[in-house]
Amino acid sequence: MSLPYAEPLTVRTPAPRVVPEPPRRGEPGGEPCGICTGSAAPPLWGDDHFTLHAPVGSSLPGSLWLASRVHADSFADLPAAAAAAFGPLVARAERAMLSTLPDVGRVHLYRWGDDGAHFHVWMIPRPLGMLDAMGHFLPLWEDVLPAVPDDEARAAVEKVAAAL
Numbered sequence: 001m002s003l004p005y006a007e008p009l010t011v012r013t014p015a016p017r018v019v020p021e022p023p024r025r026g027e028p029g030g031e032p033c034g035i036c037t038g039s040a041a042p043p044l045w046g047d048d049h050f051t052l053h054a055p056v057g058s059s060l061p062g063s064l065w066l067a068s069r070v071h072a073d074s075f076a077d078l079p080a081a082a083a084a085a086f087g088p089l090v091a092r093a094e095r096a097m098l099s100t101l102p103d104v105g106r107v108h109l110y111r112w113g114d115d116g117a118h119f120h121v122w123m124i125p126r127p128l129g130m131l132d133a134m135g136h137f138l139p140l141w142e143d144v145l146p147a148v149p150d151d152e153a154r155a156a157v158e159k160v161a162a163a164l
């Protein structure tokens with residue numbers, strides 16, 4: 001595993017803390033929620049609780065994100081039925097990614113939630129054999145590698161959606 005940057009890197013001092021933190025998208029005082037207002041990438045699949053979306057500007061075809069249908073912030077805020085459906089859906093999505101995308105070493109699931117207050121998770125396929133990108137390094141590599149055309153990224157997710 002390694003960072004996608006030339007080394008040696010140095011550890012810097014964190015910036016001073018900002019408290020209270022600025023509002024995120026979808027919070028009072030913040031920008032409108034892109035998912036609720038429809039300005040985010042449109043869903044390519046959905047069920048009663050979640051929708052599936054293709055990324056914009058991604059370097060790893062098949063990367064996708066799942067969002068809750070309701071504007072809930074975190075796992076703790078999801079309605080009970082959605083929380084119960086989450087695990088089985090992620091398992092189905094992982095199987096669909098592994099069966100439809102070429103050369104996937106492993107599928108990683110990430111949830112940050114720092115930009116927006118609408119529950120969503122990322123599922124990112126690590127390219128087979130790309131050991132540099134194992135674990136928490138994968139989203140860093142995804143960020144710095146050249147983006148594929150959005151049509152290509154969407155086509156990959158459409159295959160995953162069809163397999164769900």
Ligand SMILES: [Zn+2]
Pocket residue numbers: 026033034035036037070071072117118
């Ligand atoms: Zn929302």
